[in-house]
Amino acid sequence: MQHLVLASSSPRRKELLTNLGITFDVLSSSIEETIDPSVTPEETVLSLAEQKAMDVAKQYPSSYVVGADTIVVYDSQILGKPKDEQDAKHMLRMLSGNTHYVLTGVSIVVNGQPSSFYVRTDVTFWPISEDEISQYIESREPFDKAGSYGIQGLGSLFVKEIKGDYFSVVGLPISRLKRELAKIGFTV
Template sequence: MNLSRPLLLASNSPRRKELLASLGIAFDVKVKEVQEDFPDHLKRAEIAEYLAAHKAEAYRENLQGEAIITADTIVCLGDRVLNKPIDYAGAFEMLQALSGKAHEVITGVCILTQEQKTVFHDTTTVYFKPLSETEISYYIKQYKPYDKAGAYGIQEWIGMVGIEKIEGSYFNVVGLPVQKLYAQLQALGLLA
C-alpha cells in the first residue's frame, strides 16, 4: 500500500505493531511516556478516545510531515473500567469479575498530522464462559497478563478456552480496529 506521507505508530504493543504491519503499510515506531490519566466525568468510549488523542498530542510539536497513530484499549464491565492489573491479585479479581458475563472492549484511535486530527473508536462485545479459579490461576501464572486491559489477551490461552463468542471486530479486542483504521487512512487521503 502506498502512503502519501510517512506513518508513525506510537505504541510499544507488539500486537499493534503486528496488526498494522499485516495491513501491508510501512511505518516506523516512535514511543514516549505519556500519563494515562483521564477526567473522572468521562465514560466508556469517551475515555478510550480521550486517551488516544491525549497520547497523540504529546507528539504534535515533533511532527514534520508525518502522520502518527495512537491508540488506547479499555475493557468495560458495565460502567466499570478494567485497566491493566498491577499484580496477581488484581488480575485474578478482574478475570473473576468477567467470568460468565459479557463485557465491552473499546479501542480509541487518533490519527494526527500537522493539519488535522481524527479520533474514532470501535466497540466489541466479548462473552466469557464461567471460569474456574484453577483456569484463572493457570492463565495468570503462565501468561502474566499485566500489560493488558482487563487482564487478558483474546489471542492467548484464556481466549481459546474461555471466550464463547464476540460481537464485533476480533482485531479490536487484540488492540487495534484495523478495518476502521484502514478506512480512515483512506478517507484522509493518507493511503492510496
C-alpha cells in the same frame, strides 16, 4: 511523500499495522495515562488515543501519526491493567460467565489536526473456574493486558462469543483504520 508513525510500543499493534503493507516508524508516547472517572469510557479511550498521537506528532509534524488505546468495560467500570495477582484474579472473576465490552480508540494526527474514532466489541466469557484463573495468572499473560486477559493468547480459552471487531480487542481495528486513513488522504 507520505509517512506513517505508530505512537505505541505495543508489539500487537505493530504486528497488526504491518497488515497494511506499508512502511512505518514506531515511537512510543510518553504521556501519563490517567483515567478521569467523571467521563464516559468512550470519552476516555478517545482522549487517551488522541493524547498519545498528539504527543508523538510534535516530533513528526507532517507525518500521519496513529495513537491508540484499548480499555475493557464491565458493569460501567473500566478495567485497566492489573496492579498485582489479586487484582487480576478479581477482574477475571468479574468477567467469568459474563459479557463485557472492549473499546479501542484511535486518533490519527496530521498537521496538528486529530481525526479520532472508537470501535466497540462485546465479548462473552465462559464461566471460569478458580483453577483456570490460577493457571492463567501463573502464565503471567494477564499482567500487561487491560481487563487481565489477552484474546490473542491463552485468554482466548475463556471466550465464548465475540460480537464486533476481533482486531480491535487485540488493540487496533485495522480495517477501520485503513478506511479512516483513506478519508484523510493517506494512500494505503
